[in-house]
Amino acid sequence: MTGVLPTLPPPRYHAAMPTCYLDWAASAPPYLDILQESAALAASDYGNPSSLHSTGKSARTALEDARAVFGRVVGAAPERIVFTSGGTEADSIALLSAIVAKGQRSIVISAIEHAAVFEQARVIEELGVKVIRVRPGADGVVDPGAVADAVRPDTAIVAVMAVNNETGAVQPIDRIVEAVRAATADSGRTPFFHCDAVQGLGSIGFDAAALGVDGAAFSAHKLGGPRGVGAMYLRKSITPLARGGGQERGVRPGTHNTAGAWAFSRAAERSSAARAESFIRARDHERALLDGLRSIPGAAPLPLSRRPGDDRYSPYIVCATFPGIGGEILARLLDEAGIAVATGAACSGAKKERRVLDAMGVSRELSFSSIRISTGRDTTISDIDLFLERAAAAYARYRV
Amino acid sequence: MDALFLIKIGEIRLKDGNRAEFENRLKRDIKRRLSSFHSELTSREGRYYLKVDEENAAQAEFALSRTPGVNGWARAVKTPKTMDRIAGAALDAMAPLAARGISTFKVESRRSDKGFPLDSYGISREVGGAILERFPAMRVDVHNPHATVYVEVREKAYVYTDGTSGVRGLPVGSGGRGLLLLSGGIDSPVAGYMMLGRGLALESLYFHAYPYTSREAWEKVRDLAANLATYSGGMLLHTAHFTEVQLKIKKDALPEKTTLYLRACMMLAADMLAKRRGLNSIVSGESLGQVASQTAENMRFTGAYTDLAILRPLAGTDKEDTIRTARTIGTYDISILPYEDCCVLFSPKHPVLKAKFEEERAAFDALGFRDVVAEAVAGVETVELPFTFTPPRAAEVPR
Numbered sequence: 124m125t126g127v128l129p130t131l132p133p134p135r136y137h138a139a140m141p142t143c144y145l146d147w148a149a150s151a152p153p154y155l156d157i158l159q160e161s162a163a164l165a166a167s168d169y170g171n172p173s174s175l176h177s178t179g180k181s182a183r184t185a186l187e188d189a190r191a192v193f194g195r196v197v198g199a200a201p202e203r204i205v206f207t208s209g210g211t212e213a214d215s216i217a218l219l220s221a222i223v224a225k226g227q228r229s230i231v232i233s234a235i236e237h238a239a240v241f242e243q244a245r246v247i248e249e250l251g252v253k254v255i256r257v258r259p260g261a262d263g264v265v266d267p268g269a270v271a272d273a274v275r276p277d278t279a280i281v282a283v284m285a286v287n288n289e290t291g292a293v294q295p296i297d298r299i300v301e302a303v304r305a306a307t308a309d310s311g312r313t314p315f316f317h318c319d320a321v322q323g324l325g326s327i328g329f330d331a332a333a334l335g336v337d338g339a340a341f342s343a344h345k346l347g348g349p350r351g352v353g354a355m356y357l358r359k360s361i362t363p364l365a366r367g368g369g370q371e372r373g374v375r376p377g378t379h380n381t382a383g384a385w386a387f388s389r390a391a392e393r394s395s396a397a398r399a400e401s402f403i404r405a406r407d408h409e410r411a412l413l414d415g416l417r418s419i420p421g422a423a424p425l426p427l428s429r430r431p432g433d434d435r436y437s438p439y440i441v442c443a444t445f446p447g448i449g450g451e452i453l454a455r456l457l458d459e460a461g462i463a464v465a466t467g468a469a470c471s472g473a474k475k476e477r478r479v480l481d482a483m484g485v486s487r488e489l490s491f492s493s494i495r496i497s498t499g500r501d502t503t504i505s506d507i508d509l510f511l512e513r514a515a516a517a518y519a520r521y522r523v
Numbered sequence: 524m525d526a527l528f529l530i531k532i533g534e535i536r537l538k539d540g541n542r543a544e545f546e547n548r549l550k551r552d553i554k555r556r557l558s559s560f561h562s563e564l565t566s567r568e569g570r571y572y573l574k575v576d577e578e579n580a581a582q583a584e585f586a587l588s589r590t591p592g593v594n595g596w597a598r599a600v601k602t603p604k605t606m607d608r609i610a611g612a613a614l615d616a617m618a619p620l621a622a623r624g625i626s627t628f629k630v631e632s633r634r635s636d637k638g639f640p641l642d643s644y645g646i647s648r649e650v651g652g653a654i655l656e657r658f659p660a661m662r663v664d665v666h667n668p669h670a671t672v673y674v675e676v677r678e679k680a681y682v683y684t685d686g687t688s689g690v691r692g693l694p695v696g697s698g699g700r701g702l703l704l705l706s707g708g709i710d711s712p713v714a715g716y717m718m719l720g721r722g723l724a725l726e727s728l729y730f731h732a733y734p735y736t737s738r739e740a741w742e743k744v745r746d747l748a749a750n751l752a753t754y755s756g757g758m759l760l761h762t763a764h765f766t767e768v769q770l771k772i773k774k775d776a777l778p779e780k781t782t783l784y785l786r787a788c789m790m791l792a793a794d795m796l797a798k799r800r801g802l803n804s805i806v807s808g809e810s811l812g813q814v815a816s817q818t819a820e821n822m823r824f825t826g827a828y829t830d831l832a833i834l835r836p837l838a839g840t841d842k843e844d845t846i847r848t849a850r851t852i853g854t855y856d857i858s859i860l861p862y863e864d865c866c867v868l869f870s871p872k873h874p875v876l877k878a879k880f881e882e883e884r885a886a887f888d889a890l891g892f893r894d895v896v897a898e899a900v901a902g903v904e905t906v907e908l909p910f911t912f913t914p915p916r917a918a919e920v921p922r
Contacts, residue, residue: 128746
């Protein structure tokens with residue numbers, strides 16, 4: 124690379140301000156004590172859990188302890204839990220098993236799946252497997268009947284996410300599972316039901332037994348654990364595409380991340396214990412956010428019909444539109460004002476996909492101008508107020 | 524000093540009256556680019572000879588490949604002073620040329636070591652004979668050869684052939700100094716490169732409209748300018764903050780006229796800055812018909828806001844040729860990075876295609892953009908991008 128190139132001075136809009144973090148759905152600040160303890164564990168229990176000697180066995184103990192703890196959090200027996208390198212890997216292990224499934228040549232997914240499922244499905248499609256995509260309603264929620272109707276006799280996998288990462292729409296997983304089972308009961312060939320619960324676990328929780336899914340994907344860093352760790356719930360066995368040393372029952376080969384799994388289990392446990400109380404606060408934040416958005420002339424939540432306290436939405440995620448200013452531009456201005464939010468739209472957004480909002484039938488003008496505000500355990504009402512104040516100011520100044 | 528380059532100059536040789544001035548400029552340009560290490564540049568019979576240490580040879584080649592006025596250069600191979608070794612080096616040099624299908628050649632020899640047993644004619648004859656023997660399809664043509672093999676016998680022997688093409692054209696600055704309207708796109712860096720090759724020294728002007736354009740967009744333009752700086756021997760990049768201008772256009776102008784008026788405001792700003800900086804021309808990457816609004820009528824309208832020469836080297840260039848040049852000069856991969864330099868918020872769906880000159884001027888002037896543009900020009904921020912052997916590249920890993 125070259126030497127140090129000159130840069131522009133900071134924009135005049137910029138002022139040194141404390142960061143107000145409203146992008147929890149992208150990644151949550153980690154629990155510091157758990158991170159520190161897991162670093163100590165990584166140093167002490169460095170053995171390979173697959174080794175037969177006592178150093179390895181010690182690591183194995185920590186790993187199995189993590190599995191038991193995590194299993195309790197998601198309502199599953201420890202042997203149903205497989206640790207992975209993250210949510211994306213957990214999704215792809217499930218999805219790619221469709222390639223090795225014999226005689227079953229289609230999969231059904233919702234049109235609003237995270238890229239970890241949606242893009243993986245495109246690859247599977249290129250390999251000759253039919254991919255059927257089920258659109259949500261205008262509210263962003265997928266209809267159980269629509270999923271059941273899409274399933275064919277040769278469908279290997281049905282995948283619907285727990286909570287949409289852009290809109291916060293909570294999918295009725297239990298009812299979708301039920302509808303799919305009912306529709307396929309006569310054929311005797313029930314497809315494998317996979318649920319990407321990456322946004323669900325830390326927010327609305329996840330109960331494998333109650334939902335009735337066959338598999339699910341989780342990610343540690345969304346709920347205060349470390350990056351690079353995830354997990355799968357597997358009620359049924361699957362045939363994985365990738366093979367290796369047989370770890371995690373062969374489903375996820377590769378040397379275990381003992382400390383990561385341990386930290387994930389503890390973060391999940393802690394987040395789970397605080398869920399009920401945290402959820403009430405999140406509903407308050409949601410109310411302040413939605414009411415505040417509606418008081419900014421021109422701004423609105425997406426979908427436009429969303430009201431506070433609606434069970435169809437996770438209170439932790441709000442999609443908002445500010446017509447007349449690109450979502451990326453507003454996110455940039457907010458960043459300069461010390462507020463971190465997310466956007467899917469680039470400046471050239473009109474040319475780009477806004478897949479989830481498109482699928483809901485949201486107009487390009489609104490989707491192009493949208494940002495995502497997501498809250499978490501440390502969020503306070505004053506964070507919401509600060510966001511509203513600065514978003515309103517930036518919007519008034521720069522909308523065109 | 525064991526790396527020797529023979530440098531050929533092109534168009535300068537055709538200059539009669541002020542050839543010395545052109546030559547001095549070119550020599551100074553070469554020396555300046557190599558100022559970070561020791562080099563010797565001498566000239567003889569319309570050829571330049573550059574000597575640098577072996578460890579700096581790659582840098583010297585880089586500099587020569589990016590100095591307008593240099594037509595081409597050849598790296599000489601140094602051999603011991605025996606005819607076997609000299610002929611061997613000549614055969615090595617000819618092999619790739621023969622493989623390319625070159626069929627006629629001549630050998631030009633010089634002998635400054637008068638103790639060498641053969642005179643220059645004898646050297647040429649021996650080397651030519653060896654080439655004919657190895658490559659039977661070759662013929663000697665002393666008047667119009669496809670390739671020339673040069674042999675010089677000095678303290679050592681040097682062998683070289685015609686070598687690599689340079690930028691050609693005229694030394695930077697021989698055509699005065701102009702202002703390049705540099706966007707983040709593919710065209711404007713190529714337009715700048717072409718004018719640099721015609722001897723026009725350049726400063727660049729970028730219109731930044733934060734927050735509608737991002738810092739990444741500015742950094743992309745900076746990296747483009749830094750690449751152009753390797754051809755110009757350093758470059759000033761001026762940044763005009765155009766947010767207020769854009770907002771005023773959006774507020775006051777009819778939607779279909781926003782693109783046209785923005786271009787007129789840019790021209791007005793360029794005119795003001797160029798005059799402040801004492802520049803003689805404005806360089807634009809416009810190409811006739813490339814987008815619907817790049818019409819002769821629209822160029823006439825925007826051109827009315829400066830009385831400086833507007834140089835549009837791409838006006839008649841095919842886009843594919845522009846892209847090829849952009850790849851050659853190393854700006855293409857940066858230009859295609861996805862940071863837009865002009866936000867869709869300001870782009871009308873149906874822009875004015877053929878501005879009616881008198882009518883449009885009156886309408887534009889009535890809206891009074893001069894003050895807000897002057898303010899942007901007054902607030903221009905300038906950074907200097909020096910010549911570098913390692914210009915920035917587009918990051919290989921996406922962010």
